[in-house]
Amino acid sequence: xxxxxxxxxGVMADETExxxxxxxxxxxxxxxxxxxxxxxxxxxxxxxxxxxxxxWRHVNGCGKWFHAARDTNTMEVFGTYTAQTSTPPxxxxxxxxxxxxxxxxxxxx
Amino acid sequence: xxRYSAFAIAREALKGHTGWERAWRNxxxxxxxxxxxxxxxxxxxxxxxxxxxxxxxTNVAVIEKGWLGGGNTGRNTTIIRSNYLQDPSAAIYEKxxxxxxxxxxxxxxxxxxSPRGVLMLAxxxxxxxxxxxxxxxxxLQGVTTEFVSPERVKExxxxxxxxxxxxPVLGGLWQARAGTARHDAVAWGYARACSDMGMDIIQKCEVxxxxxxxxxxxxxxxxxxxxxxxxxxIVVAGHSGQVAELAGFRLPIEAVPLQALVSExxxxxxxxxVMANTVHGYMSQSDKGEMVIGGGTDGYNGFTQRGSFHHxxxxxxxxxxxxPMISRLKMLRQWGGIxxxxxxxxxxxxKTPVEGxxxxxGWGTGGFKAIPGSGWxxxxxxxxxxxxxxxxFGLNRFREGRFIxxxxxxxVAH
Numbered sequence: 001x002x003x004x005x006x007x008x009x010g011v012m013a014d015e016t017e018x019x020x021x022x023x024x025x026x027x028x029x030x031x032x033x034x035x036x037x038x039x040x041x042x043x044x045x046x047x048x049x050x051x052x053x054x055x056w057r058h059v060n061g062c063g064k065w066f067h068a069a070r071d072t073n074t075m076e077v078f079g080t081y082t083a084q085t086s087t088p089p090x091x092x093x094x095x096x097x098x099x100x101x102x103x104x105x106x107x108x109x
Numbered sequence: 110x111x112r113y114s115a116f117a118i119a120r121e122a123l124k125g126h127t128g129w130e131r132a133w134r135n136x137x138x139x140x141x142x143x144x145x146x147x148x149x150x151x152x153x154x155x156x157x158x159x160x161x162x163x164x165x166x167t168n169v170a171v172i173e174k175g176w177l178g179g180g181n182t183g184r185n186t187t188i189i190r191s192n193y194l195q196d197p198s199a200a201i202y203e204k205x206x207x208x209x210x211x212x213x214x215x216x217x218x219x220x221x222x223s224p225r226g227v228l229m230l231a232x233x234x235x236x237x238x239x240x241x242x243x244x245x246x247x248x249l250q251g252v253t254t255e256f257v258s259p260e261r262v263k264e265x266x267x268x269x270x271x272x273x274x275x276x277p278v279l280g281g282l283w284q285a286r287a288g289t290a291r292h293d294a295v296a297w298g299y300a301r302a303c304s305d306m307g308m309d310i311i312q313k314c315e316v317x318x319x320x321x322x323x324x325x326x327x328x329x330x331x332x333x334x335x336x337x338x339x340x341x342x343i344v345v346a347g348h349s350g351q352v353a354e355l356a357g358f359r360l361p362i363e364a365v366p367l368q369a370l371v372s373e374x375x376x377x378x379x380x381x382x383v384m385a386n387t388v389h390g391y392m393s394q395s396d397k398g399e400m401v402i403g404g405g406t407d408g409y410n411g412f413t414q415r416g417s418f419h420h421x422x423x424x425x426x427x428x429x430x431x432x433p434m435i436s437r438l439k440m441l442r443q444w445g446g447i448x449x450x451x452x453x454x455x456x457x458x459x460k461t462p463v464e465g466x467x468x469x470x471g472w473g474t475g476g477f478k479a480i481p482g483s484g485w486x487x488x489x490x491x492x493x494x495x496x497x498x499x500x501x502f503g504l505n506r507f508r509e510g511r512f513i514x515x516x517x518x519x520x521v522a523h
Contacts, residue, residue, distance in 0.1 A: 001418055001419065002409075015417060020408035021313045022409075029192075035508050036508065037511075041449075042450045042507070043507045044359060045361070045362070047363045047410060048410075049348070049351055049364075072410045072411050073411075073412045073413065074413075075411070075413060081432075
């Protein structure tokens, strides 16, 4: 079972205590954007076979949203971090680069 | 190709079964082909078959990273039905269902199609209204389904509990001509027929790149060298996003594991397929007597052909409520497949931004039932540039907002 640490309350939570919220760091394109931008915002997803940044909610716990970096192929969890950011923390990215040379995810690499 | 028949069995029985030939040739790649299909699963092989049968295009290679039919074709719960809400879906799934009826004769390979009926339970008022709507839509589409009473449900499936405390059965959507087939045999039958037409099925050959010139495809780089082609069909289900990336475009697809499990074999007790979408579980009995159980998808992206363990409990809990007699049943195996989900839960059969590259993906949790219809339509699209079956399933629908919304129509299990 997937276990993630909630960065707010510190609990090591089983996935049954959490709710997956899909891809993280998506930039919203609303009224006034082009069709292409809106399509990208609504449906364009990284869908990597490898390291992925995701949103999770500690739904049966403190209730807070947070982010996680997880490998979709090996299920390795690199870490979790606060939702109050639009980029993954630099130390987490460094750790992923170290373990996965050539890693790339949207504008982060 | 030697034809299979009762006579052939008798002949071989007398000869000690020494005269059976390989069902398909183990081919090595030529320098180039007219058409290359990536992915030797059901959809890829069906596409190749109809390219040959309907359009006379036989200079075709089907290349496969693993082994033939080793992906979702060999991992599904073998259910075939066509009771969809939207017209484009009903058209392609009903085409598929009708082709399954004669597939064993067409391919000279017993795919064990069994039109045993599929019953989708309505367990909330909302579901009753939803399925009545689907039954009316199906009547207009020429798909034979009916909405049946709880008493009729009990008649069709005597082992069911229709008056459970939490989700009593309030009715059901019954498609009598739906059913199951032997999933491996579908891939094997198509592979044998393709090989007989002179097509090459190349296994253990992974695509590592797509070569292009002036925006047009010229071939694929593989672990067995470069293979040239005029047209390329990508039919790889769970890894569609990864192969599309090699060709330089992106797909509105996310991959998640979907799991299934199967019990020890028991005596015949249920002669149709029952799907309970509210409590989320579905079940049928295989010819060997095993109860074949479909579970849920994970809530997050994944490529582990395994799935989250807690879904097993949720699925089994729901089914034990619905079928109390299975509570002591032991489960033999559990497995997962990587399904490619689109935003509207409908597939993509489409041209792509790269000239000559076509994509057939996004079948999500319900690809097996569509194999012949998908192959029929996709072959027509690849051969002629247009197919009435696939016209509404283009990639452009996500930009234009013309969704074929089946996530509402079919709930979870489709």
